[in-house]
Amino acid sequence: MQMVETRRQQIESVASALFRERGYAATSVRDIAKALDIQGGSLYAHVASKEDVLWSIVSRAADRFRERVHPIAERQTSATDRLREMCRAHVEVVTQNLETASVFLDEWRFLGTERQAAIAERRDAYEALFRRVIEEGVARGEFTPTDPKITAIAILSALNGIATWYRLDGPLSADSIADQYAGLFIRALACDPSKPTVRPSQSIPKPRGRPIR
Amino acid sequence: MQMVETRRQQIESVASALFRERGYAATSVRDIAKALDIQGGSLYAHVASKEDVLWSIVSRAADRFRERVHPIAERQTSATDRLREMCRAHVEVVTQNLETASVFLDEWRFLGTERQAAIAERRDAYEALFRRVIEEGVARGEFTPTDPKITAIAILSALNGIATWYRLDGPLSADSIADQYAGLFIRALACDPSKPTVRPSQSIPKPRGRPIR
DNA sequence: AAGCCTACCTAACACTTGTTAGGTGTCAAT
DNA sequence: ATTGACACCTAACAAGTGTTAGGTAGGCTT
Numbered sequence: 001m002q003m004v005e006t007r008r009q010q011i012e013s014v015a016s017a018l019f020r021e022r023g024y025a026a027t028s029v030r031d032i033a034k035a036l037d038i039q040g041g042s043l044y045a046h047v048a049s050k051e052d053v054l055w056s057i058v059s060r061a062a063d064r065f066r067e068r069v070h071p072i073a074e075r076q077t078s079a080t081d082r083l084r085e086m087c088r089a090h091v092e093v094v095t096q097n098l099e100t101a102s103v104f105l106d107e108w109r110f111l112g113t114e115r116q117a118a119i120a121e122r123r124d125a126y127e128a129l130f131r132r133v134i135e136e137g138v139a140r141g142e143f144t145p146t147d148p149k150i151t152a153i154a155i156l157s158a159l160n161g162i163a164t165w166y167r168l169d170g171p172l173s174a175d176s177i178a179d180q181y182a183g184l185f186i187r188a189l190a191c192d193p194s195k196p197t198v199r200p201s202q203s204i205p206k207p208r209g210r211p212i213r
Numbered sequence: 214m215q216m217v218e219t220r221r222q223q224i225e226s227v228a229s230a231l232f233r234e235r236g237y238a239a240t241s242v243r244d245i246a247k248a249l250d251i252q253g254g255s256l257y258a259h260v261a262s263k264e265d266v267l268w269s270i271v272s273r274a275a276d277r278f279r280e281r282v283h284p285i286a287e288r289q290t291s292a293t294d295r296l297r298e299m300c301r302a303h304v305e306v307v308t309q310n311l312e313t314a315s316v317f318l319d320e321w322r323f324l325g326t327e328r329q330a331a332i333a334e335r336r337d338a339y340e341a342l343f344r345r346v347i348e349e350g351v352a353r354g355e356f357t358p359t360d361p362k363i364t365a366i367a368i369l370s371a372l373n374g375i376a377t378w379y380r381l382d383g384p385l386s387a388d389s390i391a392d393q394y395a396g397l398f399i400r401a402l403a404c405d406p407s408k409p410t411v412r413p414s415q416s417i418p419k420p421r422g423r424p425i426r
Numbered sequence: 427a428a429g430c431c432t433a434c435c436t437a438a439c440a441c442t443t444g445t446t447a448g449g450t451g452t453c454a455a456t
Numbered sequence: 457a458t459t460g461a462c463a464c465c466t467a468a469c470a471a472g473t474g475t476t477a478g479g480t481a482g483g484c485t486t
Binding site for chain 2: 442443444445446447
C-alpha cells in the first residue's frame with residue numbers, strides 16, 4: 001500500500017532543491033512547477049501559498065534537528081561525551097537532509113513575521129541545548145572556562161557551514177567530517193590535564209541576564 | 214577638499230544595508246532609490262546595473278579581508294601566533310564592515326557566472342592562507358595533527374557566522390569576541406604538551422591531490 | 427448511469443521587476 | 457549669454473511575479 005511519494009511531498013522536495021541553489025526569493029512558483037512538469041497555477045491545488053511550502057520545509061527541518069539532538073543532551077553521561085555526540089548527530093542531520101537543512105538555515109528569514117518568530121524561538125532553544133552542556137562541563141571542571149554562549153554559537157556556526165559545501169559525491173564521508181569537527185571542539189574545550197581544577201562541581205550557576213563581560 | 218561621500222558610495226552603502234537585511238533578490242532597485250529619496254530610474258545615472266552594485270560591494274569586501282589577513286599570514290612568527298592574529302583580523306573586518314561583509318558572504322551567489330567564479334577563486338586563495346598556516350603548524354609539531362582543509366573551513370565558518378548575529382549595540386565588544394574565537398581555535402589545535410612531538414620540522418609537505426581519507 | 431473527487435489546464439488579474447529614452451532644472455566654465 | 461555637464465524626473469517597455477476563477481478529463485464510488 002505504501003505510495004512512493006505524495007504530490008505535496010514531491011513539491012516540497014523539488015522546492016527544497018531550488019530554494020537551496022537559487023534562494024527562496026529568486027525561485028518562482030513557475031520554476032517549481034516546471035521541475036514537476038506541470039503548470040504554475042496547478043501547484044495551488046496542493047499548497048496554499050509559496051510561503052507555505054517554505055514553512056513546511058523549514059519547520060520539518062527544525063523538527064529533525066531537535067528530534068535527534070535533544071535526547072542526547074539529556075543523557076546522564078559526561079559533558080564531553082554528550083557534546084561529541086550532539087555534534088555528530090547535528091552533522092548527520094545536515095548531511096542526510098542537505099537540501100532541507102540548507103533551506104532551514106538560510107531561507108527562514110523569508111517567512112512572515114510570526115512564523116519567523118516561531119523559528120527564532122526554536123533555534124534559541126536548540127542553541128540552549130549546546131550552551132547548557134558547555135555550562136555544565138565548565139562548572140564540573142570538565143571543560144576549560146569559556147563563555148558558553150559564544151562557544152555554543154561558534155560551534156553551531158561551524159557545523160552549519162557544512163551545509164554550504166558538503167557534497168554527497170565529494171571525497172569526505174559524513175562520518176569522518178563529523179568526527180573531525182567533534183574532535184576539534186572537544187580539544188578546544190577539554191581542560192588542560194596538567195591542572196586538574198575540580199571546581200565546586202555538581203552545581204551549575206544560573207545564567208545571569210547579560211551573557212558576558 | 215575631501216567630499217563627504219560620493220553618490221555612488223551612498224548607493225553602495227544603502228544597498229549593502231538592504232541586501233543584508235532582505236537579501237539581494239528580494240531588494241528592488243526602487244527600494245534602494247527610495248532609501249536615498251530619489252526615483253528608481255535615477256540610479257542608472259550612477260550605476261550600470263543592479264548586479265553592478267552587488268559586484269562593487271562584494272569585490273571590495275573581498276579586498277578588505279585579503280588586505281588585512283594576507284600580511285599576517287606571511288609573518289615569520291609561530292603558526293600559533295599567526296593563526297591567532299589572522300582570526301583576530303578576520304573578526305575585525307567582519308565587525309567593522311558588518312554590512313558589506315555580510316553581503317560578501319551571503320549574496321555573492323547572485324552574481325553572474327564569471328564574476329561568481331572570480332570570487333570563488335579569491336575565496337579559495339583566502340581559505341588557503343588559513344590552511345597553510347595550519348599545515349605548517351602541524352608539520353612543525355606545533356599543532357595536533359588534523360586535516361588542515363577541514364579545520365580551515367571549520368574555523369572560517371565559525372568566524373563568518375559572526376556576521377549574522379553581531380550587533381554594534383550588543384553587549385559584546387568586537388575585541389572580546391575575537392579573543393574568544395581565537396582562543397577556542399588555538400586550544401583546539403595546540404599540541405598536547407605532555408608529548409612534545411617535534412616532527413621532522415621545517416619541511417612542509419606539499420599538499421596532495423585529494424584532501425583526506 | 428450518475429455523481430463526485432482528484433489532478434491538472436488555461437487564462438487572466440493586478441502588480442512588481444530591471445532598465446531605458448527623453449526631458450527639466452541647476453550650476454560652473456567659457 | 458551660451459554651453460555643457462550633472463543630477464534627477466517622468467513615463468514607459470517587456471517580462472515576470474503570486475495567485476485565482478473556471479473548466480476539463482479521468483477514475484472511483486454509489
